[in-house]
């Protein structure tokens with residue numbers, strides 16, 4: 001775990017709420033990391049601001065991945081950012097409806113988002129608008145499902161030799 | 170010196186096939202002679218994708234030494250091998266590659282599925298893993314275990330050798346074999 005830098009967290013939150021008061025849905029510190037949820041309309045300018053603001057400089061996208069909330073029919077994306085200059089981490093979340101899962105791409109901000117967004121598309125079916133090549137990356141090309149959505153059955157559905165009562169199908 | 174035990178770990182020279190022998194000559198059928206030669210000089214192609222492959226390394230190493238059974242030379246080209254050893258988990262994305270390798274092998278060819286994963290998908294009952302390689306290529310011998318011990322792999326090889334030594338030279342032309350190939354959409 002990272003050392004919590006409460007002062008820095010406060011400072012970052014202040015800058016962000018000064019500039020994006022409307023867009024920020026929620027901000028909290030989970031375990032050791034500042035975590036900010038923003039609306040999907042604001043996600044792209046928000047990320048760009050995080051990268052380019054002189055005080056913040058989150059120039060490194062550590063990781064990006066999808067989430068599925070079946071109870072509220074939403075898909076989400078979480079971005080982990082790292083400021084190499086300030087040695088500070090931040091987690092940014094956003095959500096979109098399951099029925100129309102479209103989000104803007106982050107490849108125009110960090111080119112390294114390319115494969116991670118492809119993976120997120122592959123497993124969750126989130127469409128990243130503006131992505132240069134949004135095709136499956138890990139699963140077989142002819143797959144039609146999005147296997148990490150919670151309603152997708154984990155077991156291979158073509159097996160006939162297993163006793164269902166023993167395997168919880 | 171103690172007499173050598175005739176066990177799986179100390180093979181003796183290959184036994185001569187049935188035939189007529191007399192002073193200075195030995196006669197047998199061509200089929201049996203070829204079978205003898207084939208079975209004692211298998212060139213395996215190791216297709217090792219995960220943990221079972223590690224067990225194969227032990228099998229190939231000095232202690233178990235698969236070379237004693239005539240498989241000294243591993244072939245890493247499918248065109249120059251006659252035994253495809255599939256050892257490990259085969260992801261669905263790997264399936265077409267495995268199939269291509271099998272098709273590229275020249276006749277005669279045999280396949281051994283080593284371990285639970287290659288035989289049935291093993292513990293990986295999931296959307297991304299092929300549930301047994303026999304879904305895409307025909308398999309001659311299955312070796313159970315997760316992973317099987319080198320002795321079991323050697324046992325599987327010996328079962329393959331029995332098959333190789335006893336099958337007809339022209340097995341590939343039999344109606345049964347052709348039906349099998351058709352089942353897998355191969356020519």
Ligand code: SF4
Nearest residue numbers: 220284285286315316
């Ligand atoms: S059968 Fe077991 S040891 Fe072999 S590849 Fe599968 S998981 Fe690994």
